[in-house]
Amino acid sequence: VINPNSSATMTETIAAGARAAASPGTQIVALRPAHGPTAIDSSYESYLAAAAVMELTPALPAVDAVVLAGFGEHGRDGLAEALAVPVFDIAEAAAHVAMLIGRAYSVVTTLARSIAPIEDRLKLAGLFDRCASVRACGWSTAAVDADPQGAIAAIVAQARIAVEADRAEAIILGCAGMAGIDEAIGSALGVPVVDGVAAAVRLAEAVVGLQLTTSKVCTFASPEPNPIIARTSP
Amino acid sequence: VINPNSSATMTETIAAGARAAASPGTQIVALRPAHGPTAIDSSYESYLAAAAVMELTPALPAVDAVVLAGFGEHGRDGLAEALAVPVFDIAEAAAHVAMLIGRAYSVVTTLARSIAPIEDRLKLAGLFDRCASVRACGWSTAAVDADPQGAIAAIVAQARIAVEADRAEAIILGCAGMAGIDEAIGSALGVPVVDGVAAAVRLAEAVVGLQLTTSKVCTFASPEPNPIIARTSP
Amino acid sequence: VINPNSSATMTETIAAGARAAASPGTQIVALRPAHGPTAIDSSYESYLAAAAVMELTPALPAVDAVVLAGFGEHGRDGLAEALAVPVFDIAEAAAHVAMLIGRAYSVVTTLARSIAPIEDRLKLAGLFDRCASVRACGWSTAAVDADPQGAIAAIVAQARIAVEADRAEAIILGCAGMAGIDEAIGSALGVPVVDGVAAAVRLAEAVVGLQLTTSKVCTFASPEPNPIIARTSP
């Protein structure tokens, strides 16, 4: 599991979520870039993070699959090129699982500015047809940290609109998982809630179990590298 | 695993495929309707089979998930309503897995008349955006049985067109799995081949492992049954 | 006209509606399956009904066209295969007529769970582009029977939202026709109201008059039947 941002604590949270979701025999290795933004709230930061993730690939430990744990962020296709093992984006993984259990799904994310990148990711993944809506609760990551209960109320409120007005039948959390949020939505609305990291870990197990990996026939073929000019200063 | 047709031998073949694909701890129970068509090559037969599958549901053994092993056939949404456990259609499952490992996928099926129903199933599942093509090898099931090597050659030929002209990067087998076909396509074309039964079994394990099941909030809510007039003769 | 459910009274109502809509020279024969659900409120029941309709086909009287009088229900494509005469689904027929007289149309149906199957039918028929919305009045068939005036008010309320918010310019009744409902909507909203059975009967006359029938070149070719295992008990 690669956390695209450089925050140690967020990486630990993601690792814990991945371990909780994994099957008994699965071992989780959690990585993060040594540099780059500690949180990603814009495309600008997303590109910096994606490049930092690319730089991790030459020294990646031997694993069976990689989960890229950024919701709607860049980097998936570059990893798919660079690696022989399959790569799982958590936004895509959550949508795959949601479509398997419900007629339509909605995503609830943090800020309104993240709606467009998430829609873009789902469109490029060919998973947007059954997306009922992408909604923002309007709380930044910092605000969520300062008042988790308030954030949960805001997220449940958006999930309710998604179910009642947009006709979503499953909810995807498009933001860092918070303790208790699944239960809060489930009990309030009676719909299943999909967590991207958990979904990606289980789909990774499924694809590895099928002995399949990324097709290397064209788009994701291993790139023949061009010369790279190194930095002269950090 | 429910085979929608009533053929005992085909049910055994599907069960064997499902067992080969399953994780160690997963137990496969293979079922088939007691009546109905022994093979399904038309919508007419597909409806008869779907109804026969519906009739299986009241007496279904206790399972964690159901795989409906008919490619492009009817019945999935009725099962999703009737059952508390999640339901996995093999055409959908194969497309989900193919999209996780390749930019675009093609399906190779038996007869041209099956192209439309398969396209319909993929469209309704919201998985058609990244479908490069659905192609038919032109061999009926009976013809395949009579000359398996010839059938493999015909399937590989269509898969080649899918990869070279339609830009598919993964191939889904839209017909009963044949020994050696994966290897034949893989060695000839260098693309991954997805088998629907295997994909559905592994996705079922993933969703069950996530402790998720079909959303019952609207479309797939358990139906309140209307009175049924029984048959007066078999 | 085939009513896919087994209710005698509903079949009579449909027959009366068909006769009222037909041209002077057209003779209506109304049929229903001898068994199966007496009303269809789920996909589960829809498959049972579709199979029962398939079983009617061998003994069908000599007719020029068949109208399948279930709104959003299964069975149309199986009939199109099995029969030499053209087949008209009432949901499709209503949408064709609505598109001929208005920029966009909405469907008002009974329960929310029926929205998805109706959308599916319209999508597969290639008629969804100009569908402004499918809305549910929230009254079950039983509730409608118990309080027709209340049901009409609920339907008119949804039709009003369709016209004013969704910009529908014609309304399709996606539920059993009720006396007075056309007039109620028409006088309240000033938009044309299309009844599926009437639309299908008139389109059937048109296609028969053009001496055209279902194309048998591929998808709807007459199926070569596979062996069917008979029931051993009713």
Add this chain to the structure above:
Amino acid sequence: VINPNSSATMTETIAAGARAAASPGTQIVALRPAHGPTAIDSSYESYLAAAAVMELTPALPAVDAVVLAGFGEHGRDGLAEALAVPVFDIAEAAAHVAMLIGRAYSVVTTLARSIAPIEDRLKLAGLFDRCASVRACGWSTAAVDADPQGAIAAIVAQARIAVEADRAEAIILGCAGMAGIDEAIGSALGVPVVDGVAAAVRLAEAVVGLQLTTSKVCTFASPEPNPIIARTSP
């Protein structure tokens, strides 16, 4: 039936086709503009013709419906506004009928430059989803007149590609009907052939029989005319 071009002979041909297709009780009145292009092979001419058709509306005889007999040409929506009776475009009418009898349809027209306008008309009518292709035989109207047998061969050749490569199951003639062309395509390819004028006449009968007409609630409401500056010279 309004022929949008000013050719007397083509108007007679269209009138004859409409009369042959009409039900016994239907009376056909054929009209054409008193001025404007005698044939329409461009958007430029199509606009001139559409305006000339608009000018016919104030003095239109009392009819139950109007058929606009130009394939892919402009004018339909202006007529729908100006008239209280329903209006039937022959390209749309042909597509409606083709979709009722086949999975997908193709249009075969004259010159390649007409492909785009026909696609546009079908898209705006919401009927493009099931259009397999629009193909041009490459013969201009004049060339068709000079060598009808050659033209038929060219049309059948394009129809064959439509059926075999594009998977069309019905063919629409997007050019002036020629004697024998239906039979030539039918016998060569075994698919139904839809003529736009005939389809429009029968659909007009159907809609009039349903006592429906154009919705006047918004888009096609009768326009409140602005002052018009008259021509000072012919």
Add this chain to the structure above:
Amino acid sequence: VINPNSSATMTETIAAGARAAASPGTQIVALRPAHGPTAIDSSYESYLAAAAVMELTPALPAVDAVVLAGFGEHGRDGLAEALAVPVFDIAEAAAHVAMLIGRAYSVVTTLARSIAPIEDRLKLAGLFDRCASVRACGWSTAAVDADPQGAIAAIVAQARIAVEADRAEAIILGCAGMAGIDEAIGSALGVPVVDGVAAAVRLAEAVVGLQLTTSKVCTFASPEPNPIIARTSP
């Protein structure tokens, strides 16, 4: 710049707007048809105007590009055929510019009946994907003239809904530009406002500067004219 209606004052307003938007070296020639409607509020009038515009083409002065200054109106493709210089429709031009500066755009027009033609134009131009909405302020041109301040308030109100509910990030004025409206929207909502005439003039300069013009290879090839029957009376 061709104003498709015959109003002299509106032509002057458009000419002034075009001149204000043009680069220093660009010279604006404003034309209008000698006859036809003085304002265009329906498809009926739009066809009359389009034909009158076509009649202008033989005597057009030598220009580098033509701007067709009708929002959502007909005629663009006929001009593209008839002229060697490139043609710019103001609705298309505004959408191109809006897409270059914002994620999604909305159009605010006059009456609800104009929504459909504007949507049609944007769809045919391939520019509808990023259209958040087309909204009508409900004021006719006459009403706007009588009470400009009231009209501005109504337009700003619709633009606010477009930004807040439809998630538009740029607003296109789909009606005759009014002094102060840009500033009113900009200060109230903080989004850029695109005027179609200005956008078209600048895009015309860009395309002319690139030494490009309309492709004449197929759809917009110069038409080979058919004989035209002249009017016998004005």
Add this chain to the structure above:
Amino acid sequence: VINPNSSATMTETIAAGARAAASPGTQIVALRPAHGPTAIDSSYESYLAAAAVMELTPALPAVDAVVLAGFGEHGRDGLAEALAVPVFDIAEAAAHVAMLIGRAYSVVTTLARSIAPIEDRLKLAGLFDRCASVRACGWSTAAVDADPQGAIAAIVAQARIAVEADRAEAIILGCAGMAGIDEAIGSALGVPVVDGVAAAVRLAEAVVGLQLTTSKVCTFASPEPNPIIARTSP
């Protein structure tokens, strides 16, 4: 003009092209990252380059607009966030211009693996509806350098298929401009050829001339930066 790769010679070529396309009063400043790949042939390299471009933004000279001169590459949306001036991606710019002068356009690029990223960029930009095809000539950048005449022949061959089979009416060069290629395609096929850098420069002039810039209301609002962990070694 920012060249996303770090090649000095390619930056000079792009600068020369931009200067040749610019209006007399426009001054071109060409920039490139100080580090990163010298050519971009994969998503992996594209992310590295995008991040290097992001790092240029704090010290960008005062300009009126930025052109990002990578075809189908990442970075546009991050620049749009970070900068107050408008940003022009050359793939998008070329498509805008092509749609203004032709019914449909095709892109001819270098290697097949670049087709998917270019399609993705056009889809996200909402410009894919009128894209007839993206085709690859199969020559790598190195191969083009070694044998320019051969490359031109390969590109013209693909452009010919685009025009004749895909019905493109304009061609976009999705690879570094080569002397003579416009003329070669133009004389061979008679269709206009659009160069992305030239198109972007002229569209930038147009938007700046309209006094418009990127909407900052939501998606492209200036990001509130999160803490960034610096590199400890180059």
